[in-house]
Each structure stands twice: as structure tokens, then as C-alpha cells.
Amino acid sequence: MAAISRDDVAHLAKLARIEMTPAELDHMATELEQILGAVKRVQEVATSDIAPTSHPLSMSNIFRDDVVKPSLTNEEALSGAPAQAEDRFKVPQILGDE
């Protein structure tokens, strides 16, 4: 396994939307490598003939009846919003300027 570089971690942090300092990136690269060294043991027994298990229960397509039920009011739904305007969530700019 290739060593985990600071650039690798910077890419992961970008994907995960966490703005890390250079010191944090260096530290994380070292730790990530240690942890991956410990967990890669799974590869010793994970042969191609074994089916993966994603979930302990085998269930699929759990539906409820399509009926309207009481739910949060607009005010309740907005009660934890960091910012709001005109009964809506107010968020920073999402699209570019052009």
C-alpha cells in the first residue's frame, strides 16, 4: 500500500467538506496510515467466494400508506435555523456569480 500523503488527505478533506489546517493534514496522514495498517487485515479472509453483508436484516421496500399526517409547522421547522428570511432557510450563496 502506498503511503498516505498530505495531498491525499487534503483531497479527502475537500470531499468531506472539512477545511483542515496544514498541521492537521500532516497529523491525519500519519494516523490514517496507522489505522489503515491495522484494518487492512480484513483482506486476509475476504475471498471472492464470500457474499458481502451490508445490513443485519434482509428487508426491502418498506412502505407506509400514502396519507397526510400532522407534521412540523413552518415555525418549528425553522426553529433551529442559523439564519432565516421570509419563512425560509437563509443560506450563503450557492451558485457562482456568472
Next chain:
Amino acid sequence: MRNIHSTAAEMAIALAAKEISSVELTQQHLDRIASVDDKIHAFLHIDNDGALQQAAAVDAKRASGESLSPLAGVPIAVKDILAQKGVPTTAGSKILEGWRPPYDSTVVAKLKAAGVVILGKTNMDEFAMGSSTENSAYGTTQNPWDLTRTPGGSSGGSAAAVAAFEAPLAIGTDTGGSIRQPAALTGIVGVKPTYGGVSRYGVVAYSSSLDQVGPFARTVLDTALLHEAIAGHDERDSTSINAPVPQVVAAAKRLDVKGMKIGVIKELSGSGFQAGVSARINESIELLVAAGAEIIEVSCPNFEYALAAYYLIAPSEASSNLARFDSMRYGLRVGDDGSRGAEEVMSATREAGFGKEVKRRIILGTYALSSGYYDAYYGSAQKVRTLVKQDFDKAFAKADVLISPVTPTTAFKIGEKSNDPVAMYLSDIATIPVNMAGIGGMSLPVGLADEDGLPVGLQIMAPVMQDDRFYRVGGTLEAALLSKWGKPILSNAPDLAGQK
């Protein structure tokens, strides 16, 4: 009744007989919290007014002759990962500081409907990621047995509250051992029910295929009473099992294991476990034999890979689940000065709001799920999950329940493992296979280790939706131990109110 030192079942009887009111009982617990919680730090939020109002409402219903549920009027502490309407819910994280949920989780709603009085919200490792509460953004909880040691985690606040007589009952969550490990380290009973046995609606999600809500108490019967109060199908949790709740209260009262086959897991014994832990487990096995159980040895050769698989599966699911903390609709928002776009604000908020371990697991999960590495890591871990389930299936073909120690050691010192993530992860080595397979397990206090005088927990595991089996075995063993000791295990713990 000896008030706060009584069991929840005794409290319920005294309340029903009107020997004490719920307001009086609740006030006694609030007084106890006020007198000892500066040493323990089990609670992140104490809801004095809300608890007394709830207690008064139960008393009024009782006075008017309304029929009440078995635990009506008994107080409880709730892990700060379950949403409670109008009450701060942080999951131990700065990113949710000050958030007051506009709704109740199903478990909280069930407790309220049953008249169980919620005293407050308990400390935990941030987003349930940890085994000591040291990852809480709000300080570490101390173990009531020794204030220099951790109570375990992640549900360490709930376990410490029950062990310190701040509450007779508590709710926790268990993703890799987060109920059973702190129960073992504080000398109380903790149960991780079968996956899907208790609703996860309104519980902040960490690793959705592993997370399960469950009860803490000081006795097996109390744990069973709480288990039945919170269990059952919930259409708002699509992974909730639509089947009758196992009869755990009846099983806890049965006090008989004659003819039961109990499997001792070879790979979870001997080397790697503290001598005092192994000694208490072996004594328990002798008591179970004396009570008429048959002991057999079973082998689960793939368990040694479970820990590694867990630390790929849980972070992978967490990296996806925690994407919801995006600073847009609730929680912390940092750096929104009008000049920065949504993505920049999101990244700055997550940097400021998440602690070290949470970032570590999000980055690890993002790596394990990224293209090029998916098959090697996440895919391989899912295959190990299949092997662990097969080990359990084979073992349960021979035995009714399986047993092992809950933890390799007794409670460790605060700070001892906090800078070594891999060493910390090892404390969950015996509990993780249960979550991987979706079965249930109990941690039962079985004595104190000779070398340090700290509690030891026995883990009892049963197949999916056969949770009644570990209550039957646990209740029987608890009675045998009590008659051997002559007094409950917690009577050996320090009297915190007397300490300076």
C-alpha cells in the same frame, strides 16, 4: 423503600402504593445530581422544571385513579443523542450546541407516554464515537468507582448516572459496545437489544446498520422493565422489526437455567484478558453449572477480523450520515460573512464544529468508500461481516446463548488511551461481533477484579429476537451472585456524597 438506592421495580411498587409521590422521588434524584454530579459529570443538561412537571402530571393521574404503566413516575436519564422536544440535544458535539429539537424521538415519546420522568441528558463521546467519553466536546465523565478512571463509552454518562444513584434507569445507544462496555466498567446492567428491536427514529445516526438503542439499570429486572417500555415496531424506522417484543420481563423473573446450553467463545477468553476479569468470568461459569446449565466450548475463528471490519464499516457509514451537518438548516454556522459561498461556510463550520475523532472517522470513511479503494476496504469488511454472522450461526446451532467477557480490562485511567486510537479501539474487541451480526447482548456485573477492585462484566449473547434468553440467564446468575455476596455490587462503590 430506601429511596434513591432502591431498584426501579421497588420504586414503582412504592409509587403505586402511594408511599411516595413521583414529585418527591424525582426531587430526591435531582438533589442527588446536585450533590454529586460536579464530581461525576454524567449530565450535559439537567431538566429540573421539566422533570418535576412530568412527575406532577403522573401524580395527578394516579390520584384520579387512571391506570398507569409499570414504570410510571420512576425517573430516567437519557443519552444526549436522542431528540427530546425543546430540550438541548448535542450528541456531545459543538456542531449541535444550543440546538433544541422540534420533535421527540420515538423512544423519548414512549417514555413520556409511559410516565417515565426524564431528569436530563447525559454525556457521551461526540456522535457516539469513542469508548471513554473523552471525545465529548463538553468534558469527560468520571467513573463513580474511581474518579481518575473513565466510565467507558460512548454512553458513559448514562452508565455513570445509574452507578452513582443519580438515576435508577438510563437510555444509551450501542454501535460497537457503547452500552455494554460502560455498563461493565461501572458495575451495572446494560443491554443492546436485537438490531431493529427498538426504534432509531429521532436518534442522531452514527452507523445506521449497527446503531441500536437500549436500556441501563442496576438490576436485570429493572433493565427488562425498561426494555419492554421502549421496544416494539415503529413505522417511522424502516429497519424496525415488525414482530412481538420478546418477553424479557417474564424471562428476568424466571430464575432457572436448567437444561440450557451455554457456549463459551474460545477466541474471547484467556490471553488478552486481564487475570481478574477471567477469574470472575470463570466463577460465573461455575455458578451457571451449579444452577443446572450445560457449558460447552464454541469456536468463532473469524471474530479476530471483526474489529478491523468494524473500523471500516462504521466510519464509512458515518462519513455519509454526518454529511447532514452542513450548517444550512440547524446547528452551528461559522464564517457566513456575506463574502463566502455555501461550500466554504460548510467546510469552515465542519472544521470548527467536529472534534478530532469525528474528523478522523469521516476521513477514514471517505477513503474507504472512494473509488479504487472501495473493494479493498469497505467491500472486504462487508465480507468479514458475513463470516462473523456465519460464526454466530454455527455457535447458536450448538448453544442457546453464548458468553464472554465484555471488555479485556476493567476501567482504564482517563488519558491512558486517548492519544492512541488503535489501543482505544481494542476495548471493543468482544462487543463488536454482536453489532456486526445484529443480535442482542447483555452486560451483567459479575464481581470485582482482585488486582484493582473494579467491576467486571459478563457478556451474554442470544440469536436475533431471542433477547429473553439473556435476561433468563442474567437474572439467574444475578440471583446466585447476590446470595453469594450478601449485598449488591454497587454497595462496594465509594459513597460520593461523603467525599470532598
